[in-house]
Amino acid sequence: MNISKSAEPPKLLSCEQIDRSFGGLKALNGVSLSVSRGEIFGLVGPNGSGKTTMVNAITGFYPPDAGKVIFNGRDITGIKPYLIARLGVARTFQNLALFKGMSVLDNILLGRHVHMKPGVLSTALYWWMARKEEVANRQFVEEIIDFLQLQSARDEPVETIPIGLQKRVELARALVAEPTFLILDEPMAGMNQEEKEYMARFILDARDEMGVTVFLIEHHMDVVTGICDRMIALSYGEMLAEGSPKEVITHPRVIEAYLGGSH
Amino acid sequence: MFYRQAAIRHTSYDQTKKLYPIPFDKWLVVAVLLVALLAPFMMSGLYLNSYLLPWVIWSTAALSLNLLMGYAGQIHLGYAAVMAIGAYSSVHAMRLGVPFEFALILGGATAMIIGVGFGFTALRVKGLYLAISTLAVQYLVDWVLTHVPAIGGGTQATLQTPTPALLGFEITTDIGRYYLAFGWCALVTIFMLNVKRTGLGRALIAVREKDYAASVLGVNSYYYKLIAFAVSSFFGGVTGAILAFTFFGAVTPEQYSIDISIQILAMVVVGGLGSVLGSFFGAGFILLAPLFLNNMVTGMAEAYDFGVSRSILSHIPLILYGGLIMLFLLFEPLGLAKIYDNIRKYFLVWPFGFSRR
Numbered sequence: 001m002n003i004s005k006s007a008e009p010p011k012l013l014s015c016e017q018i019d020r021s022f023g024g025l026k027a028l029n030g031v032s033l034s035v036s037r038g039e040i041f042g043l044v045g046p047n048g049s050g051k052t053t054m055v056n057a058i059t060g061f062y063p064p065d066a067g068k069v070i071f072n073g074r075d076i077t078g079i080k081p082y083l084i085a086r087l088g089v090a091r092t093f094q095n096l097a098l099f100k101g102m103s104v105l106d107n108i109l110l111g112r113h114v115h116m117k118p119g120v121l122s123t124a125l126y127w128w129m130a131r132k133e134e135v136a137n138r139q140f141v142e143e144i145i146d147f148l149q150l151q152s153a154r155d156e157p158v159e160t161i162p163i164g165l166q167k168r169v170e171l172a173r174a175l176v177a178e179p180t181f182l183i184l185d186e187p188m189a190g191m192n193q194e195e196k197e198y199m200a201r202f203i204l205d206a207r208d209e210m211g212v213t214v215f216l217i218e219h220h221m222d223v224v225t226g227i228c229d230r231m232i233a234l235s236y237g238e239m240l241a242e243g244s245p246k247e248v249i250t251h252p253r254v255i256e257a258y259l260g261g262s263h
Numbered sequence: 264m265f266y267r268q269a270a271i272r273h274t275s276y277d278q279t280k281k282l283y284p285i286p287f288d289k290w291l292v293v294a295v296l297l298v299a300l301l302a303p304f305m306m307s308g309l310y311l312n313s314y315l316l317p318w319v320i321w322s323t324a325a326l327s328l329n330l331l332m333g334y335a336g337q338i339h340l341g342y343a344a345v346m347a348i349g350a351y352s353s354v355h356a357m358r359l360g361v362p363f364e365f366a367l368i369l370g371g372a373t374a375m376i377i378g379v380g381f382g383f384t385a386l387r388v389k390g391l392y393l394a395i396s397t398l399a400v401q402y403l404v405d406w407v408l409t410h411v412p413a414i415g416g417g418t419q420a421t422l423q424t425p426t427p428a429l430l431g432f433e434i435t436t437d438i439g440r441y442y443l444a445f446g447w448c449a450l451v452t453i454f455m456l457n458v459k460r461t462g463l464g465r466a467l468i469a470v471r472e473k474d475y476a477a478s479v480l481g482v483n484s485y486y487y488k489l490i491a492f493a494v495s496s497f498f499g500g501v502t503g504a505i506l507a508f509t510f511f512g513a514v515t516p517e518q519y520s521i522d523i524s525i526q527i528l529a530m531v532v533v534g535g536l537g538s539v540l541g542s543f544f545g546a547g548f549i550l551l552a553p554l555f556l557n558n559m560v561t562g563m564a565e566a567y568d569f570g571v572s573r574s575i576l577s578h579i580p581l582i583l584y585g586g587l588i589m590l591f592l593l594f595e596p597l598g599l600a601k602i603y604d605n606i607r608k609y610f611l612v613w614p615f616g617f618s619r620r
Contacts, residue, residue, distance in 0.1 A: 028327065058480060085481035097476035099469050110465050114481035118462030120494055126457040131277065134461060138276040 007043050011070075012181060012213050018057050018067035020050075021238075028064070029237040035181075040207055040214040042224045042245065044233030046257055050237040051217045052094060052151040055183050058215075066196045071181065076121075088112050090179035092170040094186045094217075100159045104150065104169050105141070107158050111173035112137040144176045148202055151172055164195040168202070172173045175206060182206065183215045188223060196220060225249060233257070264613045280460050299445065303438040312510075316441050318543075320506050322450040325530040325542035326455050327498035330397060332463060332528075334492035336471030337386075338394045340501055342527050348404060348520030349500025350507040351375040351414055354424050354514055363508075367501050373502025375493050382492035383512075386485065388403050392482030401521050408516040421515045427508045432482045440509035447505050451498055455539045462599030467491055470535075533588055537597025544599035552587065556580035 012035035016058050027050045035041045043051050056062040058069055060081040069077045076084055090111070099108050116137060120206050122129035145151055148168050153161050158169060167187055174182055184203065188196045200223050218224045224231060225245040233254045234241040241251035248254055266287050273279045279398055283289040299319075339345075340347065353370030357363060383397045408415040416422045427434045434443055436517040465488050469477035474484040482498050507514045526549055534545020557580045561568075564576055595601045 006264075028571045061475065079473075080483075081478040081487045082481050082483045085479055091479055093476065093479075097473050097479075099305070099472040099476070101472070102465070102468060106465055108470055109462075110477075110482075111478055113462060113466060113469075114269045118466055120463065120490065121465045124454050125458050126461060130457070131280070134280060142276075200503045 006094060007145065008074065010033065011217070012039075012069045012072060013058070015054075015072070016068045018054070018064045018069070020057055020062055020064050023180055027237050028057065030067075031234065031237070031239050032067075033105075033232055033239075033242070035213060035215060036214055038211065038246060039229045040203065040216060040227055041219045041233065042228035042248075043222055044219070044221070044248070044254075045240075046232060046246050047234075049234040049257075051186055051234060053233070053237075054078035055215075055217065058084075058099070059089060059183065075081065085177070088178075088180040089183065090161065090174035090177045090186055091183035092167075092174050092187055096163075096166050096170060098158045098166060098170060098173075100157075102158060103159065104153050104156055105145075105156050106149075107143065107169055108172045108176055109137065111176035112141060114177050120257065126261055128141060131203060141176050144172050147205070148172045148175075158237065164191050167191065167195075168198070171199075171206075175212070178210070181215065182212045185217050186219065187216070188218060188220055196223060198221075203227060266607065266613075268611060277379040277517070282456055282460075290599050292477060303441050308437050311441055312437055314554075316437075316444055317550055318445045318512055318547055319441070319448045320502065321392060321527070321546040322528050322529060322543045323444070323451050323502045323505070324499065325534060325537065326448075326451050327495050327502055327548045329531050329534075329539075329542050330455065330467075330496035330498070331539065332457065332531050333490050333535075334467040334471065335488055337488060337491060338390075338397065339495075340398040340522055340528065341404070341521075342522070343503075343519040343523035344364055344404035344494050345378055346497040346503025346506065346523075347408065347516070348377055349503035350398065350514050350519065351422075352407070352500070353504035354422055355414070357425045357427075360618050363425075363429060371497040371501040375497040375529055377575045378496025378499075379489060379493045382489050382496075386488050386492070395440070398521075401524055405516060405520065408519075414596075415516060421513045424508050425512050425513075434614050444505050444509045447501065450504075452539060454498075455542075459539070464492075529588070533591060535600030538600035540600065540603065541598050541600030548587075548591075548599060553580060553584050556583050 002101050013033045013245070014032075017030050018031045018230070026056045031050070031054060033041075033043075043054065045051050051167040053062060057064045058071075060076070060079055060083075066178070067076060069088065070085060071084075072089070076087065078183055099110065102110075116133055118130070122133070145154060148171060150165070150168060150172060153165055158166065161169070171187060174184075187203070190198050191199065192202070192239055203214055204227055212255050216224065216228060228245050230243065231248050232242040233248050233251070235253075235257040240253045243251075266285055271284060271286075279283070282293060299315075302315055306315070324342070324346065330340060331337050331339055349370035350374040351368040351370075356366040356369045361369060367407065381400055385393055388396060392596075400518040412420075427440075429443065434440055458467070464475070467484045467490075469480065469482055470487045477487075478482050491532060503519065507518070511518055529543035530549045531542065532545070533548055534543070535541025560576065560579050561584075569576070591599065591602075595605070
């Protein structure tokens with residue numbers, strides 16, 4: 001157990017000096033950050049600053065070229081994405097990654113995969129094996145559906161519902177996995193003010209009621225400064241500033257990166 | 264009209280997972296099952312052997328391939344070769360004295376082992392490249408069957424199948440053979456229906472649609488693709504053996520040639536990818552449409568004088584057949600099952616047409 005005497009709360013995730021390049025382009029250059037348990041941690045930066053690459057480095061899609069990712073006291077650098085998911089990391093995608101042709105319910109049920117043991121034998125002997133597991137997991141999924149107010153969309157094919165709801169379905173799919181760490185990659189992109197408020201409320205509720213630590217990438221500064229406890233800003237793969245939302249958005253280098261040098 | 268969703272209220276999650284929640288669907292399935300079970304006593308041996316039996320067997324083959332193509336989204340152009348492996352292994356096993364039931368399982372297992380072993384290498388590539396590498400299986404198996412006498416029995420050889428026997432009872436009648444094929448078909452159908460409503464089916468569809476999104480949910484896409492290859496090859500192997508034992512009564516390489524692979528592929532595509540019902544429709548269409556068209560054209564030529572030569576006349580059914588496939592796929596790319604589904608959905612809300620989607 002981690003019995004440290006320092007006042008610092010134990011870190012859930014810490015990234016140390018992450019480097020990642022694509023060909024000649026250095027997408028991430030020595031980025032370090034750490035997220036405490038129960039925090040809502042924001043990551044901001046102009047387009048192409050390496051925010052999504054950072055998420056991909058944490059979740060194992062693009063393993064970092066150098067540096068370390070430590071999650072829950074365990075080195076997860078370079079581990080396959082599906083194994084990282086099983087450790088309790090869930091994420092949503094910037095450009096929705098829902099499964100077309102399936103209902104909203106089936107999409108959300110897929111989020112339970114880490115808690116289920118689907119197999120050939122249990123499928124063949126459905127009535128004696130898979131049935132119980134399916135019903136139990138359905139029960140949990142329904143709780144999240146209630147939580148995110150998705151009842152009316154439950155049986156619709158997922159591609160037919162509005163984009164705001166689809167984003168919510170993706171959040172539901174991530175939440176049913178009961179993650180300890182939830183990465184949201186622009187959950188409010190393309191939403192109107194009302195939908196944004198709903199989403200912000202859901203994120204706060206998820207943290208407060210389910211104890212999820214949230215890692216949030218978002219361009220809507222009002223939301224980020226409103227709900228984040230701490231945040232960092234990136235530009236061209238470099239870290240510009242770190243601290244409370246207010247400190248970060250008033251930091252001269254951040255203002256320069258967003259508005260240019262002679263604003 | 265007959266389909267009514269009204270007054271169907273589920274009170275538990277278990278009820279929502281029923282295969283046929285709408286009573287009309289359930290009774291339709293029961294009726295079709297009864298007809299299929301009583302068919303041997305209602306139709307002549309000729310019809311049973313040349314229409315119904317092959318339909319049942321090819322539907323099973325299409326269902327097995329549908330698991331791989333429809334669910335996991337992995338194209339397979341050498342499925343007849345998988346069936347050949349199953350057929351030859353079980354015939355050889357029986358000749359060595361293995362009981363029929365175990366010979367079938369052995370045939371399936373051999374097809375599975377070779378299928379998975381091959382899947383390991385083939386799954387390193389995707390899409391068209393996978394298609395081409397599955398084609399290699401077909402040619403490899405064809406070559407082995409014609410060039411290795413210990414397996415194929417020598418060039419141009421035909422191996423007679425021993426008489427199958429279930430639990431000690433020898434199956435010698437047409438009816439017995441039909442029920443054997445029917446029983447296997449029922450098992451595969453039930454499995455495929457269950458795949459639709461369990462985590463296995465969801466994981467396979469996830470892998471098919473977006474493998475990166477699947478992996479973020481903890482789905483190991485390589486593992487599930489291999490599972491699909493394994494199960495599909497096992498079913499294909501047993502179906503190949505059933506085909507040899509009940510329909511042909513012998514095994515030759517021509518029964519499992521590339522033409523047959525393409526035909527099974529056509530059954531799956533014309534019937535509807537990922538659809539259980541579609542596999543039956545597809546197999547029925549690809550198998551029976553040429554026969555019916557042939558009979559129809561010959562019949563019409565005899566009744567009315569078209570004034571065309573015999574050689575042209577023999578090509579008309581083929582032209583019609585190709586045209587029909589194209590028409591069906593133009594009209595509904597998701598196959599015959601989707602056409603059925605559209606009709607069903609129309610009646611589900613009849614007489615109100617507003618909730619079609």
